[in-house]
Amino acid sequence: MPVRVLFFASAREVAGCGQRELPGAEEGWSEEEFWEHLLREIPALETLRPSVRLARNEEYLATGERILPGDEVAVLPPVSGG
Amino acid sequence: MEIEITLTAGPILPPPPAPGTETGALLEFQGRVRDREEDRRISALRYEVYEAMAEKELRRILQKLGAAHPCQSVLVIHRYGEIPVGEAAIFVRVESAHRGAGLRLLEELMNELKREVPIWKVEAVPC
Numbered sequence: 670m671p672v673r674v675l676f677f678a679s680a681r682e683v684a685g686c687g688q689r690e691l692p693g694a695e696e697g698w699s700e701e702e703f704w705e706h707l708l709r710e711i712p713a714l715e716t717l718r719p720s721v722r723l724a725r726n727e728e729y730l731a732t733g734e735r736i737l738p739g740d741e742v743a744v745l746p747p748v749s750g751g
Numbered sequence: 752m753e754i755e756i757t758l759t760a761g762p763i764l765p766p767p768p769a770p771g772t773e774t775g776a777l778l779e780f781q782g783r784v785r786d787r788e789e790d791r792r793i794s795a796l797r798y799e800v801y802e803a804m805a806e807k808e809l810r811r812i813l814q815k816l817g818a819a820h821p822c823q824s825v826l827v828i829h830r831y832g833e834i835p836v837g838e839a840a841i842f843v844r845v846e847s848a849h850r851g852a853g854l855r856l857l858e859e860l861m862n863e864l865k866r867e868v869p870i871w872k873v874e875a876v877p878c
Contacts, residue, residue, distance in 0.1 A: 675801070677801055678871040679873075724804055743801055748865070749865070750841070750864055750871065
């Protein structure tokens with residue numbers, strides 16, 4: 670099952686789209702591996718990488734947490750609500 | 752603690768308060784759009800939200816803060832889309848037995864919301 674990637678705010682502008690699918694791997698990906706696959710598809714996101722956070726299935730990705738097929742991953746720039 | 756969270760694209764219209772007889776403090780806060788953003792005059796701000804996660808994060812934050820500063824109820828309404836100057840982007844109502852817990856919860860909620868909840872000001876609309 671693919672990994673669905675959502676982009677918000679400036680990440681959406683840089684990616685040029687609101688969402689993209691990546692093929693996913695049965696054993697899952699580390700955060701580093703996810704970025705490798707994402708940047709192969711959308712190299713322009715490299716500039717945002719230092720400032721964005723990732724969420725997996727609507728929760729911030731924890732250190733060491735793996736990304737599995739069927740997950741929804743969101744690329745979240747620094748927030749500014751309120 | 753009762754928690755109610757609403758994300759809305761329309762103007763914020765809070766229901767009238769109906770505090771119980773055990774409520775000693777009723778606090779209401781509005782975060783409003785000002786007419787300046789980085790020294791430029793604007794007519795509106797546009798907000799974007801990751802709706803499903805924003806609700807989850809707000810609930811998580813409120814449950815955590817409610818354990819530290821027990822209150823009776825919290826209502827949060829956050830608007831998204833284009834919000835004209837002078838209108839509220841966020842409304843918070845806190846009911847508590849005494850003012851201390853309510854004031855602390857309200858302040859910490861706003862601080863944590865601005866650090867953690869996936870909502871963004873994405874455009875300042877010029878005059």
